[in-house]
Amino acid sequence: MFSSFMSSINDFVVRFANVNGTGSASANLLFAKSIFRMGVPIAPKNIFPSNIQGLPTWYEVRVSEKGYLGRRAGIDLMVSVNPQSMKKDIESVRPGGYFLYDSTKPLHPEFIREDIHYIGVPLMKICNDEYTDPRQKQLFKNIVYVGALAVLLDIEFAVLETLLAEQFKGKEKLVAPNVKALAIGGDYIRKHFTFPLEFKVERRDLVGDSILIDGNSAAGLGAVYGGASVVSWYPITPSTSLVSAFEEYANELRIDEETGKNNFAIVQAEDELAAIGMAIGANWNGARSFTATSGPGVSLMSEFLGLAYYAEIPVVLVDVQRAGPSTGMPTRTQQSDVLSAAYASHGDTKQVLLFPSTPKECFDMMADSFDLAEQLQTPVIMLTDLDLGMNDNMSKPFQWDDSRKYKRGKVLNAEELENVKTTWGRYLDIDGDGVPYRTLPGTHPTSGAYFTRGTSHNEYAAYSEDSDTYVRIMNRLLLKLETAKTLVPKPEFYLSEKQSEIGMVFFGTTTYSACEALDILKSQGITCDAMRLKAFPFNHEVKDFMNRYERIFVVEQNRDAQLRSLLVNELDLHPNKLIKVLNFDGTPITADFISQSILQTLALA
Amino acid sequence: MSYIKPKFHHPLLPKNNLGYTRKDYEGSISTLCAGCGHDSISAAIVEACFALNVEPHKVAKLSGIGCSSKTPAYFLQNSHGFNSVHGRMPSVATGANLANCDLVYLGVSGDGDSASIGMGQFVHVVRRNLNMVYIVMNNGCYGLTKGQDSATADRGSISKGGDATLFEGIDLCSLAIELGATFVAQSFSGDKSQLVPLIEAAMSHRGFALINVLSPCVTFNNNPGSTKSYTYVREHNEALGNIDFVPVGNEITTTYNEGESVQVTMHDGSKLRLNKIDNQWDPQDRLSIISALKTAQQKHEILTGLLYVDKDSVPLHVKLNTTETPLNQLQEDKLCPGNNRLQEINVGLR
Ligand SMILES: Cc1ncc(C[n+]2csc(CCOP(=O)(O)OP(=O)(O)O)c2C)c(N)n1
Numbered sequence: 031m032f033s034s035f036m037s038s039i040n041d042f043v044v045r046f047a048n049v050n051g052t053g054s055a056s057a058n059l060l061f062a063k064s065i066f067r068m069g070v071p072i073a074p075k076n077i078f079p080s081n082i083q084g085l086p087t088w089y090e091v092r093v094s095e096k097g098y099l100g101r102r103a104g105i106d107l108m109v110s111v112n113p114q115s116m117k118k119d120i121e122s123v124r125p126g127g128y129f130l131y132d133s134t135k136p137l138h139p140e141f142i143r144e145d146i147h148y149i150g151v152p153l154m155k156i157c158n159d160e161y162t163d164p165r166q167k168q169l170f171k172n173i174v175y176v177g178a179l180a181v182l183l184d185i186e187f188a189v190l191e192t193l194l195a196e197q198f199k200g201k202e203k204l205v206a207p208n209v210k211a212l213a214i215g216g217d218y219i220r221k222h223f224t225f226p227l228e229f230k231v232e233r234r235d236l237v238g239d240s241i242l243i244d245g246n247s248a249a250g251l252g253a254v255y256g257g258a259s260v261v262s263w264y265p266i267t268p269s270t271s272l273v274s275a276f277e278e279y280a281n282e283l284r285i286d287e288e289t290g291k292n293n294f295a296i297v298q299a300e301d302e303l304a305a306i307g308m309a310i311g312a313n314w315n316g317a318r319s320f321t322a323t324s325g326p327g328v329s330l331m332s333e334f335l336g337l338a339y340y341a342e343i344p345v346v347l348v349d350v351q352r353a354g355p356s357t358g359m360p361t362r363t364q365q366s367d368v369l370s371a372a373y374a375s376h377g378d379t380k381q382v383l384l385f386p387s388t389p390k391e392c393f394d395m396m397a398d399s400f401d402l403a404e405q406l407q408t409p410v411i412m413l414t415d416l417d418l419g420m421n422d423n424m425s426k427p428f429q430w431d432d433s434r435k436y437k438r439g440k441v442l443n444a445e446e447l448e449n450v451k452t453t454w455g456r457y458l459d460i461d462g463d464g465v466p467y468r469t470l471p472g473t474h475p476t477s478g479a480y481f482t483r484g485t486s487h488n489e490y491a492a493y494s495e496d497s498d499t500y501v502r503i504m505n506r507l508l509l510k511l512e513t514a515k516t517l518v519p520k521p522e523f524y525l526s527e528k529q530s531e532i533g534m535v536f537f538g539t540t541t542y543s544a545c546e547a548l549d550i551l552k553s554q555g556i557t558c559d560a561m562r563l564k565a566f567p568f569n570h571e572v573k574d575f576m577n578r579y580e581r582i583f584v585v586e587q588n589r590d591a592q593l594r595s596l597l598v599n600e601l602d603l604h605p606n607k608l609i610k611v612l613n614f615d616g617t618p619i620t621a622d623f624i625s626q627s628i629l630q631t632l633a634l635a
Numbered sequence: 636m637s638y639i640k641p642k643f644h645h646p647l648l649p650k651n652n653l654g655y656t657r658k659d660y661e662g663s664i665s666t667l668c669a670g671c672g673h674d675s676i677s678a679a680i681v682e683a684c685f686a687l688n689v690e691p692h693k694v695a696k697l698s699g700i701g702c703s704s705k706t707p708a709y710f711l712q713n714s715h716g717f718n719s720v721h722g723r724m725p726s727v728a729t730g731a732n733l734a735n736c737d738l739v740y741l742g743v744s745g746d747g748d749s750a751s752i753g754m755g756q757f758v759h760v761v762r763r764n765l766n767m768v769y770i771v772m773n774n775g776c777y778g779l780t781k782g783q784d785s786a787t788a789d790r791g792s793i794s795k796g797g798d799a800t801l802f803e804g805i806d807l808c809s810l811a812i813e814l815g816a817t818f819v820a821q822s823f824s825g826d827k828s829q830l831v832p833l834i835e836a837a838m839s840h841r842g843f844a845l846i847n848v849l850s851p852c853v854t855f856n857n858n859p860g861s862t863k864s865y866t867y868v869r870e871h872n873e874a875l876g877n878i879d880f881v882p883v884g885n886e887i888t889t890t891y892n893e894g895e896s897v898q899v900t901m902h903d904g905s906k907l908r909l910n911k912i913d914n915q916w917d918p919q920d921r922l923s924i925i926s927a928l929k930t931a932q933q934k935h936e937i938l939t940g941l942l943y944v945d946k947d948s949v950p951l952h953v954k955l956n957t958t959e960t961p962l963n964q965l966q967e968d969k970l971c972p973g974n975n976r977l978q979e980i981n982v983g984l985r
């Protein structure tokens with residue numbers, strides 16, 4: 031029988047089952063944004079296959095009064111406009127939930143579940159009656175269901191109308207027919223069903239000055255602000271939109287006013303090897319440059335990353351992770367490149383990593399990564415993932431300090447070269463921080479030239495196979511990593527008043543669900559101190575935290591507990607005290623999953 | 636009594652217009668095998684840069700991996716060098732060039748480096764018409780890894796071990812022309828009088844300039860039966876005749892008979908005067924050189940000289956509409972749009 035809901039305000043999940051390429055995306059965004067505009071936190075997510083047209087896509091919006099932005103399992107309301115996935119879609123509705131479908135044709139009896147509610151709206155019939163143009167029939171179908179949802183969920187029509195007006199700015203003719211489609215959908219519900227549902231939206235003031243943007247766009251914008259001027263890339267989901275965003279923002283913000291010429295250059299490379307090679311060449315020559323890719327690209331870039339590490343060339347790489355191994359699930363999320371990025375390339379290498387978890391952090395860390403790379407003269411890899419990169423996330427707004435100067439690191443100009451007292455050595459550690467002084471091509475007619483090489487070299491950049499020299503340079507690179515620990519962002523802590531017995535560690539997009547899980551645990555009387563990692567190498571704050579607790583849950587989105595391995599390996603921790611909490615099915619991790627895993631472990635102990 | 640040390644190495648060494656001697660364009664002592672063709676090419680590079688009055692520090696030398704790719708250590712010691720990874724020099728050169736369009740980019744590669752592992756990058760750097768000189772030191776084998784056949788080894792060419800090459804050799808010049816290269820030359824490490832003006836011309840070209848230089852490997856591929864040996868190349872070399880490179884501001888002094896010579900004015904105003912011995916092709920006509928190369932191949936001849944030039948070539952920077960100030964010189968005022976613009980962007984995201 032129907033298991034009824036407790037009525038709930040601003041706390042539910044709606045999922046849309048669409049057909050890829052039918053214009054549903056803008057209707058779905060309209061729906062999500064209207065709730066956001068009503069001051070209620072939302073977490074929208076795209077779930078899509080890796081082809082362009084024809085296969086089912088889903089769009090899911092979690093509405094959360096408490097501001098929980100992680101994925102939550104269980105669909106309260108399914109909007110089904112894709113017959114292809116209908117069976118699966120009906121199954122995914124939670125008992126007592128709702129299934130809104132196009133009732134132009136009756137539902138096949140096998141689709142009837144006793145424990146859910148059906149809301150039939152004859153979308154196709156309505157649109158066939160109203161519109162003649164086939165394209166319009168298709169497009170307005172989407173708007174009609176948004177209108178229906180507005181009535182079911184008590185979304186303010188005025189807000190929807192404002193959003194439409196903004197969307198069609200300059201094409202005002204389109205506003206009225208859209209508003210009409212909304213009204214048609216709403217009227218149908220009013221006439222045929224009781225409304226609103228027991229879960230619905232109520233205006234709040236909970237989003238403040240938040241913005242709604244995907245992590246890739248934020249990172250692309252961050253690169254413009256961070257001064258990147260040469261960008262090379264090779265298309266790969268889910269990183270492609272990062273470079274597109276850079277290009278769009280650069281076209282808007284970086285065209286020289288006097289000359290009309292570009293104060294940037296973008297090259298679509300022939301592959302990822304070339305993409306990273308170009309970025310390295312540009313940085314070697316003193317321009318800030320980056321490339322963006324995903325797991326398969328990182329594998330290809332590995333040789334070059336070793337060169338940049340050993341020859342000490344700054345370079346910035348963004349890895350928007352997806353589910354591996356190999357081509358894996360290109361459109362599903364994972365955090366499974368932690369080890370391949372941290373130790374990218376053969377031989378002894380360690381790379382600097384940054385782990386943003388919000389669009390604001392994508393922006394900030396992207397801009398900071400150029401400072402870090404140039405200060406440290408080494409690659410900096412920003413690890414995001416598909417979930418953050420390709421979904422709109424509610425985020426604190428962007429901010430830039432206009433007095434900020436780029437930290438270009440130790441680069442000698444002509445005058446400084448003249449004043450060098452002793453002989454300048456490209457790989458000579460003058461300051462004892464492991465970071466030598468570099469020069470750029472073309473600086474000085476007679477001094478400062480050197481030969482950059484990936485072969486073993488001495489402090490003066492001369493080829494050397496002398497063992498002592500080799501060991502000295504390799505050890506200095508470790509010293510540089512110590513310096514890196516003082517420059518990379520410190521972790522964020524979520525501590526209880528009294529130190530708890532157990533700890534939790536996570537990073538990146540696991541954060542939202544992990545924080546929600548902390549609340550769930552607390553409601554069950556379990557306090558847990560937590561740490562969110564923001565970077566590798568781990569600074570001493572990380573080490574202190576890891577040493578403070580007997581048992582620490584390491585929550586991450588891969589099969590092999592890669593972060594845990596990295597922690598054990600780098601901090602000499604006893605593996606037994608680090609307990610794995612792993613979700614690697616390609617969907618974003620949920621708070622329920624985390625809290626359940628921890629509760630189970632605690633019950634067994 | 637006082638003793639004043641002379642500023643230059645030797646007062647009697649000739650200087651170029653900038654006051655530099657040849658020594659200023661040299662590098663460290665070569666560690667290649669005595670007689671290696673690559674060393675002669677290094678010497679030709681020194682000669683060309685000296686003659687062309689290039690500021691040594693305004694050149695960036697880039698290479699991949701191989702005996703050939705080591706040579707940038709042996710010339711232009713006052714230029715920055717970048718010995719990158721095997722086959723990937725073109726991408727590094729592309730990035731470097733985008734960062735600073737004001738330097739001369741001199742890439743050095745081997746036939747293994749360019750025609751095998753680096754074929755992809757070679758093809759694409761040609762296609763983008765990056766403003767650089769790209770010298771392939773072509774010995775038909777992998778010198779550094781002890782003489783295996785490379786992809787430019789001709790079918791039937793006999794290796795040191797006595798085996799005949801099974802596969803068709805890749806002709807980098809034909810390929811480059813097919814790909815739309817804007818300057819293609821071929822030469823022989825043993826023909827300095829031809830190679831030096833070709834390098835000068837390549838450095839004056841605005842766009843991608845390929846010089847494929849046959850450069851015998853004395854240790855692994857100089858045996859009888861090899862088509863990349865000194866003897867074979869000398870015997871089969873079909874030189875295009877004299878090449879005069881006339882730098883900007885200089886006068887052409889030699890005279891040629893009407894119809895026997897071609898004059899090309901380069902983008903920077905320098906002039907190339909080619910004395911045509913053979914009238915079978917016009918270096919400004921792509922189709923004619925394609926067929927000339929094919930014919931030569933059938934006759935087992937090696938055409939050398941300037942094969943093709945497009946003096947209206949449009950390099951990558953121009954195609955991309957990049958600003959004329961080198962990108963690596965732009966500061967915050969040009970790079971960072973500032974907080975006001977950012978706040979406007981925030982507004983659009985609510
Ligand atoms: C990724 C990679 N694979 C293989 C090698 C080994 N290797 C070094 S040089 C070389 C071939 C060089 O041949 P070529 O470019 O013709 O230069 P040459 O020595 O003949 O001048 C090879 C295969 C390498 N350095 N890197």
Ligand code: SF4
Nearest residue numbers: 668671702778852853
């Ligand atoms: S092995 Fe061959 S290519 Fe290498 S240095 Fe010796 S002669 Fe030259």
Ligand SMILES: [Mg+2]
Nearest residue numbers: 745746774776
């Ligand atoms: Mg070779």
